[in-house]
Amino acid sequence: MNSFIQSSRKLRKVLVVDDEPINRELLQAILALNYDVDAAENGSIAMEKLRTAEEPYSLILLDLLMPQKSGFQVLEECKSDETLKKIPIIVMTSEKSAEVRSIRLGASDFIPKPYRMPEVILARCERIVELSEERALIRSIEKDKLTDLYKRDFFFAYLSRLPKDSRTPIDAFAVKIDGCHHLSDSRGTHSKDVVIKKAAQFLLKEFPENRGLACRADETVFFVCGRHINDPAAAFENIQRELDALSAGVRIRAGIYSRVNKAEPCELWFDCAAAACGSIMDNSQITAFFK
Amino acid sequence: MVTIEKLNAFGADTSEGLARCYNNETLYLRLINMLPKEKNFDKLQTALQENDLDAAFEAAHALKGVTGNLSLTPMYNVVVEITEPLRSRTQMDYTPLITELLKMRDEIAAMCAE
Numbered sequence: 412m413n414s415f416i417q418s419s420r421k422l423r424k425v426l427v428v429d430d431e432p433i434n435r436e437l438l439q440a441i442l443a444l445n446y447d448v449d450a451a452e453n454g455s456i457a458m459e460k461l462r463t464a465e466e467p468y469s470l471i472l473l474d475l476l477m478p479q480k481s482g483f484q485v486l487e488e489c490k491s492d493e494t495l496k497k498i499p500i501i502v503m504t505s506e507k508s509a510e511v512r513s514i515r516l517g518a519s520d521f522i523p524k525p526y527r528m529p530e531v532i533l534a535r536c537e538r539i540v541e542l543s544e545e546r547a548l549i550r551s552i553e554k555d556k557l558t559d560l561y562k563r564d565f566f567f568a569y570l571s572r573l574p575k576d577s578r579t580p581i582d583a584f585a586v587k588i589d590g591c592h593h594l595s596d597s598r599g600t601h602s603k604d605v606v607i608k609k610a611a612q613f614l615l616k617e618f619p620e621n622r623g624l625a626c627r628a629d630e631t632v633f634f635v636c637g638r639h640i641n642d643p644a645a646a647f648e649n650i651q652r653e654l655d656a657l658s659a660g661v662r663i664r665a666g667i668y669s670r671v672n673k674a675e676p677c678e679l680w681f682d683c684a685a686a687a688c689g690s691i692m693d694n695s696q697i698t699a700f701f702k
Numbered sequence: 703m704v705t706i707e708k709l710n711a712f713g714a715d716t717s718e719g720l721a722r723c724y725n726n727e728t729l730y731l732r733l734i735n736m737l738p739k740e741k742n743f744d745k746l747q748t749a750l751q752e753n754d755l756d757a758a759f760e761a762a763h764a765l766k767g768v769t770g771n772l773s774l775t776p777m778y779n780v781v782v783e784i785t786e787p788l789r790s791r792t793q794m795d796y797t798p799l800i801t802e803l804l805k806m807r808d809e810i811a812a813m814c815a816e
Contacts, residue, residue, distance in 0.1 A: 433736050433768050437722070440729050476763055505767060525770030525778075529724050 422447040423469035423540060428457040428485065429503065430477045434524075438472060441529040442536065446470075454480025458488060461495055469540050471500045472522070475509050483516065490517040499543040501536065519543070555627040557604055558611035563634075566626030570636055570677040580639035580670040583680035585688040586614065586647075588631040588654075590661040606658055607631060613653045617646040634681050643667055644697050664688055665697045704734050704813040712776065712809065719773035733772060738811035740768060743804060746784070750796045758796075759788040765803075777806045 425446040427438045430453055439448045449468070451457035454477055461468065471489070475482035482502060489495040499519040503526075504510060510521045519539045522532060553565040561569070573581070588610050591603045607630075614633055618625055623637020640646070647665050654661045666687025671680045687698050706716050706727065716730075723730040742761040749758035762785040769778040780803045787794055 431740075431742075431764055431768055433733050433740070434771060436733060436736070437729075437771055440723065440726070444724075476760060478760065505763070505770075524767040525773075526722060528721055 424449060424464070424466060425470045425472065425536070426451060426457060426460060426468045427472045428454065428477075428482070429472075429474035431474070434474065434503075437526070438532075441526075441532055442472075445533060445537070453477055454482065454485040457485055461489065461498070467494070468498050469543070470536060471498055472536075473500050473502050473518075475502055475504045475506070475513065483513070486513060486516045486518060497543070497547060499539045501539060557608050558627045558633075560611050560615070560633065561624065561626040563626050563628050566624060566628075566634060566636075567677055569624060573673070573677070575673045577673070581673070582637060582639050582643065583668045583671050583677075583684045584633075584635040584637075584643070584665050585628070585681055585684035586633040586635060586663060586665045587688050588633075588661060588663055590658075591631050602658075606654070606661055609657055610650070610654060610661075610663065613650040617649060628681070632685075634684070636677070636680070639670055643669075647697050664691045666691070667697060667699050669699055703816055704731055704810070706731075708813050709734065709774075712774070712806075712813070715773040715775050719771075722771060722773070730772075734774075734810065735814045737768070737772065737774075738807065738814055740765070740807075742768075743807050747800055747804065750800055753793075755788055755791040755793075759785070759791070762788050774806075774810070777803065777810075780806065 423446055425442055425448050427435055427442070427448060427450045429435045429438070429450075432452070435450045435452070439450055442448045446469075449460060451460055457471075457473075458480075461471070473482045473485055482504075486500060486502070489498065489500060496517070500517070501520045501522055502509070502513040502518045503522045503524055504513070505524040510523075513521060519542075520535055522535065526532060549565075553561055555562050560566075588607060591606050611625075611627065611633065614625060614635065618635050618637050623635055625633055625635045628634045643665070647663055651663050654663060666684040666689070668680050668683040668687065671677075691698050706720075709716050709719075720727060720730050723733070742764045746758055746761035746765065749755070749761055762781060766778065766781045766785050769781050780799055784796060784799045784803065787796075
């Protein structure tokens with residue numbers, strides 16, 4: 412992180428969760444050099460502090476073996492909470508088997524017991540907090556605020572990571588929403604935004620995250636990239652039905668480049684799909700790009 | 703009162719313990735002074751007397767972390783000898799080990815009280 416920003420910010424908050432007073436005191440002393448440290452003597456108090464904190468914690472250091480509510484239970488509760496799951500958790504344990512289990516449950520790192528030297532603990536904490544903050548920053552800017560779809564640049568950046576030699580066939584769609592502008596003229600921008608947002612939601616319903624990636628490429632244009640499907644027309648018929656129920660006169664059309672050539676740059680896939688989309692003159696919903 | 707010299711005589715690895723505390727002797731000795739009040743010693747003894755090996759393992763495991771962090775090596779070694787068979791809930795006579803452990807706890811308590 413930029414050192415000017417780093418030196419200007421106030422101390423980040425860390426929560427130490429350990430039922431052992433000696434361990435809590437030791438960690439608080441080590442971390443107090445760089446952090447505003449809070450402590451909880453058991454899992455229930457920890458969850459209470461996390462849920463009621465005025466300012467979110469930047470890091471949790473979590474003992475695993477605690478009476479009543481174990482560290483594993485705290486870990487699971489945090490990772491299933493929409494807000495708390497963003498806070499990185501470093502678990503503290505002397506059990507090798509617990510290390511693997513806790514990483515699988517979502518812990519970012521582990522600190523073995525007895526503790527390593529304080530410099531090592533501080534360096535690990537710093538690294539984890541930095542990674543988490545960078546991830547949060549990217550998350551806050553990678554998506555279009557209205558539709559929650561990826562922005563175009565991030566979409567192509569993620570797509571470029573697809574392995575070129577993968578055998579999974581992939582389709583690229585360029586999707587256009589027509590008829591929104593008349594909504595803006597007659598009923599103001601708000602109505603147009605509502606339709607665009609809803610269209611994006613309907614699109615994500617047909618092309619969920621585990622099957623593909625979607626972005627808002629332009630004001631009323633979406634790109635979707637996903638595993639090949641045999642009958643894409645059905646998906647767009649569903650979306651059109653939902654749009655008809657929402658607002659008359661709004662139409663969706665899509666161009667598809669089916670089973671893309673992965674040797675080509677991914678931007679080219681969508682140029683082809685967009686060309687196909689642009690060629691739709693009649694009432695058909697979808698047309699394919701042919702090479 | 704407890705001093706680095708007394709801890710050295712006890713067998714503690716005080717240079718490691720101090721390093722863990724940023725060589726802050728005041729902090730290190732303050733933590734040592736907390737040890738006699740550590741509840742898991744009695745919890746371990748009671749659990750073993752009642753043959754509650756789950757509770758005994760929990761207590762022993764906690765003491766392993768604490769004595770290790772304080773680099774109280776002789777104590778840590780005894781705790782490890784207790785913890786490892788308890789991990790698999792082994793039925794054995796833990797009396798000699800817990801007696802030795804509590805004797806060391808009392809030795810540290812006496813140092814702190816002087």
